[in-house]
Structures are given as structure tokens and as C-alpha cells.
Amino acid sequence: MCGRYALSLSGEDLEEYFEIDEVAGPLPGPDYNIAPTDPIVAVVERERAGELRRLLAPVRWGLVPSWSKDAKGAARLINARLETVAEKPAFRKAFAARRCLLPADGYYEWYPVTGPNGKPAKQPWFIRPADGSPLVMAGLYEFWKAADGEWLTTATVITTAAADEVGHLHDRMPMAVARQNWDAWLDPHFGDDPHGLLTVPAPSLAYHPVSMAVNKVANDGPELVEPLAGPVPE
16 A cells, blocks of 8 residues: 655646646645645646646545545545556546546555564655656545535545565555656546556665654654664564
8 A cells, every 4th residue: 555655846846847737726845754634746637718737736635535425534545446446436436537646755665573672563664766756656536525615625546566576565556657648647538448557666666664753644854764774673
């Protein structure tokens, strides 16, 4: 799964990288410890006066389907499995017409170890593209209207079986969208099967252990993604 990730790029950098036409609201700043229900940055395409416009939009992580009675279950829908995304009621309409890109520096996974006190613990690892480029995760977004009339825009990360190189850390990983497929993936009128637009992150992934400080969601800062100094717990 993808349950925590980092994004250090500024709004200006993201605008340039994704060739954004419009910024749709105040964006959250760089965050090295993004957790479920946090505000995140999404790249979407919406129709404006008959023209598709590429937007950089603030959304909340954890998809709330339009038919939900409330938004309480959002934290359970931070990920959508590639294998069932086209059929599950929570995701199928968004997969057909509300696909997005979710930029990240990389994401965290936890590996069971024995802690310094001899008790079971979980060692966090940071996983990122080996070439240093942003990880452009495949996502879905949805609109939900609350009883008071307020609108909430939420998103989820599409995941797949982990590649061999990181499968020992966790059996799931985010899907990515290659640059040449961004236009088609974002196009709400794309008529073919979107599955063919998704890839495992390429060319390869790099990973390293990081401080257990990332385990506490209140902690933030670039030090969280730095390689762990000293021996790695086993």
C-alpha cells in the first residue's frame, strides 16, 4: 500500500513540471510526512468553456464517493487496488472519468524488526525513483457534497503488486503514470481502457532506511527522508 509519502516541490515547481494552466485554490506547502486525510496536491483536467484545462488543485487524501452519507470512511480509501478499481463502486466512476496525477518525492513503507529493547518494532524505509525524478503516482479524485452544501474534493492512490526490488519491504506499491501518458490519463473523455496507461515506476527504484521519527505523523522536515545513520535494526 501507500500510506505515507513526501513531497518537497513548491507550487511554482509543480506548475512548471506539469505545464499547469491554472492553480485551483491555495496549495499545501512541502510536506515530508503526508498522512491519510491530509491536504495534498493533485493534477487534474477539467473542462472550461469547452476547453480542457490542466489544474493544480488542493484535495484531501482519502476518497469519499459522491454517494457517501458522510466523509468518515475517507481514511480507509487512501488506496485503490489496480486489480479491482474498474469494478468497485467506490472507484469505478472516478476511474472512468476523474483520473489525476499525485506527485511525490517518494513514499514510506515499514519493515518488522526487533527494536533496541528487544521488542517488535517497525523500521521505516523511504522508496523513490532511482534517477531522482518525481514519482508521479496514478490517482483518482471525487467530489462530495456535505449536508451544509459545502463541497469536498478527495483523492486516492492506485496501487499494484510490488516490483521484485521492493517486494521484500511490502507486497504493494503505487502505480505510476509515465510522462508520455499524462495527457491521456488526465483526459476525462479518454475512450480506451485506462489500465494500459499505467506503469510500475521506471527505470527503477532506490530505497533506504530512515529515522523512526517518521512514525509520528506530527513530525515533518527534510531530515525524515535522509538515510538512517548507523546500523539498521534487524
